[in-house]
Amino acid sequence: MNGLFANEDGRFAPRLSLRLRFGRLFQLLSLAAVTLGLIVLSVLILDIILNGYKWLRPEFFTEFPSRFPEKSGLRSALQGSLWMISLTALMAFPIGVGAAIYLEEYAPDNGLTRFIEINIANLAGVPSIIYGLLGLGLFVRGLELGRSVLAGSMTMALLVLPILIVSGREAIRAVPQSVRQASLALGATQWQTIQNHVLPYAMPGILTGTILAISRAIGETAPLITIGALTYIRFDLKGPLDLFTVLPIQIFNWVSLPKAEFQQLAAAGIIVLLGVLFSLNALAIVLRNKLQIRW
């Protein structure tokens, strides 16, 4: 690059216009990188809508999967996803928020605390399929829960826990110290302060994080395949110990079938999945903008 600062005879010369032209080229290049990412996203969404929209009929939501594409639907997948999400949230929310409260409000600065924090950071980077192996060994075989929706939800709860804890901590940290001091000065105990003052203010942020964690769980496929969730279910899901399938697994199943109609069904399933995820994300943004208090 030093050639940019010299004439042909090797003497120093600023050559500013050349260097500025270089810079503009680079700016365009970096803008192109952002644009390329957005183009791929648009092509992906467009491709899926064009392939799948004509299969979005009412029966698509009420029918079980079938050998015949025209009779196939998402009934068992929707039930499974709904059960899985509810159970996951039920387990992960108290543990995640509790851990976030402990780490922000109670934890002393010692080795144990640092060890917990390193653990959480690393767990966030563990491939999701490893959680599937954990669930298979621990919940399916160890606790003998079988390939049930409960075993799947427990696996998923562990998987989303780091997301919940990190976002929960951010929300709690954003509550100003003065709120705590005022409460403590009036004689409230530490837990009363947290329960009555810190948590209500932090709740919009915590809920936003919970929604993000839930959308992660809705889209996850690999860990549930590993614990043995089925790909083809033709009965209603009645309890937490029943066999189950979920939306992304049903999509995966249709993608792997050779018939072109099933690929289109997969696209239709993806439209439903992305529709749910984008709505949840929109809800998270609204929550953040409308309810969050700016100090």
Add this chain to the structure above:
Amino acid sequence: MNESQHVLSTLLRPRADHDRREKLIRAVLLLFSAVSIFTTLGIIAVLLRETLLFFQEVSIVEFFTETRWTPLFASKKFGVLPLVNGTVLVAAGAMLIALPLGLLAAIYLSEYASDRARKILKPMLEVLAGVPTVVYGYFALTFVTPLLQKIWPQTQAFNALSASIVMGFMILPLVASLSEDAMSAVPQSLRQAAYALGATRFEVTLRTVVPAALSGISAAFILAVSRAIGETMIVAIAAGQQPKLTLNPLQSIETMTAYIVQVSLGDTPQQSIAYKTIFAVGMLLFMMTLMMNLISNWLTRRYREVYE
């Protein structure tokens, strides 16, 4: 008991109750935080148990040196190299897209974009990271592969390249977002000093900001590699189920993650060797990603210490 003692004890009793309650709550919350430690221990215990059982039947030398992987066939060979080869091939291809494009995108967002443009572009880019991986698998198989077959007719229906390309774009926002964080953390004074010496914006970016943010950018790159190695659904759908030693990305291969999915979809009895192989492969995968995550976290902490 006289009257003043009575008053005192009623005032003190709830206090003692409160103390007990406070301690109990604190203990429960500590237990909740410790779930993360139990999870890590659980992962290691489960993987280690089955892996040790696996190595009672298969020698560790064969596992790492044999060049064929056929645990599901009648003549069983247990060489993990073909699976590692597939994983590395797909991940390397994905990095060829995600690293340069992600870094360029980060440079645009951090150094060139106006505040308003950044506030719109960054969340839009992050939508890419929020799309479920099964959707990317569908896209790779039904859109990218036919496109590749038009360019190179010898492209197989399942191939490493389509998975690589799509995975690259999935990981791009992660690289962009983390690298941008690192570049935004570079103090303004460094930029001003470079400008004062007569550098153009391009030179400030490439010769001052990027080198100053290098540990953060490396952390982002390593995390991206780790994510690519652990990615499952894209390769399970689009890259095939043929473990082989090849560097040809147009061929069908199998990654470590895709193998775990393949076995899980079949009905493998718990005592079978096939069941144990997925834990052995999982253990190797876990070690590889854990090492990279630890390095990445360490690098991230380092640049934070330097500039904050």
